[in-house]
Amino acid sequence: MxxxxxxxxxxxxxxxxxxxxxxxxxxxxxxxxxxxxxxxxxxxxxxxxxxxxxxxxxxxxxxxxxxxxxxxxxxxxxxxxxxxxxxxxxxxxxxxxxxxxxxxxxxxxxxxxxxxxxxxxxxxxxxxxxxxxxxxxxxxxxxxxxxxxxxxxxxxxxxxxxxxxxxxxxxxxxxxxxxxxxxxxxxxxxDQRTRLTFIETEGSDPLAALSLPPGQLVLCCVGGGEDGDRLAEAFAAAQLPPQTNGVLLMGPFMPREVQQRLRQRAATQPRLRVLEFVREPALLLQQADRVIAMGGYNTVCEILSFEKH
Structure with missing residues (x-):
């Protein structure tokens, strides 16, 4: 391939x-x-x-x-x-x-x-x-x-x-x-849900390691991150509804200075977590109550597969 x-x-x-x-x-x-x-x-x-x-x-x-x-x-x-x-x-x-x-x-x-x-x-x-x-x-x-x-x-x-x-x-x-x-x-x-079959034996749940308090989950995805800095920073600065957690996937190609700003902001917000990269984000997507994304073709297909909005 x-x-x-x-x-x-x-x-x-x-x-x-x-x-x-x-x-x-x-x-x-x-x-x-x-x-x-x-x-x-x-x-x-x-x-x-x-x-x-x-x-x-x-x-x-x-x-x-x-x-x-x-x-x-x-x-x-x-x-x-x-x-x-x-x-x-x-x-x-x-x-x-x-x-x-x-x-x-x-x-x-x-x-x-x-x-x-x-x-x-x-x-x-x-x-x-x-x-x-x-x-x-x-x-x-x-x-x-x-x-x-x-x-x-x-x-x-x-x-x-x-x-x-x-x-x-x-x-x-x-x-x-x-x-x-x-x-x-x-x-x-x-069908992107097929990924869950492989995760059960080959991967681990990235959400469990974040130690988030109870509440709903809003996931923000910006693909590789090279052009997602504005959305990522807007999400990190947004006031989420009460009892709602936010997880931001920055992407490995996001500029380092932007990643640093996002980590600094997350350090002051107990319900916000930022991740540069996860091996398989399908479990995060499956567990999210809401998804905010750049709207790239493959991301949209994944969101539709998991029936998210």
């Missing part, structure tokens, strides 16, 4: 849910997840699943890429990542490669690997994507510039859409060409 993971944590969580589900199926599978999130090794993972973390990319709100950590140019970083990906898959020899969201990977970094796998002829390639990508005009512009449909024609055997065409049909809305549309299969929405 591959995900560029250049912004937020939603793509990584979706890939992990798929890997967890496959690992607990009747089929004996070994799964390698290639990810751009260095913190991936701390997430809950079942036996037979492991991570390969790439040097991290960052995507800003304008859609521009640069290096998250290494002091190198974008081209140098993409070249490095592309070589790591190809070397890993040459050694791993997968039967199936599931690529998340970007048909050619970030900045085309998958091109050499996809060409190699197609020439080798053993690996079936699947593109997995959510059904709502963006405004149709923006999708048409971005996909045309990236030659994404050409990549799907050349390299992919199937396109899995994690959604329901009765709700939103990307084939119709984005005017996929007939040959690309013929590869599309709809999986339905991924």
């Amino acid at each position: 591959y995900s560029d993971d250049t912004m937020g944590l939603g793509h990584r969580r979706r890939n992990l849910l798929i890997a967890q589900t496959l690992a607990h199926s009747l089929v004996q599978l070994v799964t390698l997840i290639i990810t751009g999130v260095g913190e991936a090794g701390t997430f809950v993972r079942p036996p037979g699943v492991d991570w390969l973390a790439l040097p991290a990319l960052r995507k800003d709100l304008d859609g521009q890429y640069d290096s998250r950590s290494l002091p190198v140019s974008l081209q140098e970083l993409i070249t490095l990542r592309a070589r790591v990906i190809r070397a890993a898959l040459e050694a791993f020899e997968p039967d199936v490669l599931i690529v998340d969201n970007e048909p050619r990977g970030a900045v085309g970094e998958l091109d050499p690997t996809l060409a190699y796998l197609r020439t080798r002829g053993r690996t079936r390639c699947v593109l997995g994507m959510r059904e709502v990508l963006d405004d149709p005009i923006a999708v048409h512009r971005e996909w045309s510039q990236a030659a994404n449909e050409d990549a799907i024609r050349k390299y992919y055997d199937r396109v899995w859409v994690y959604g329901d065409p009765a709700v939103y049909d990307p084939v119709r809305e984005y005017h996929f060409s007939p040959d690309v549309a013929a590869k599309v299969r709809y999986t339905g929405y991924l």
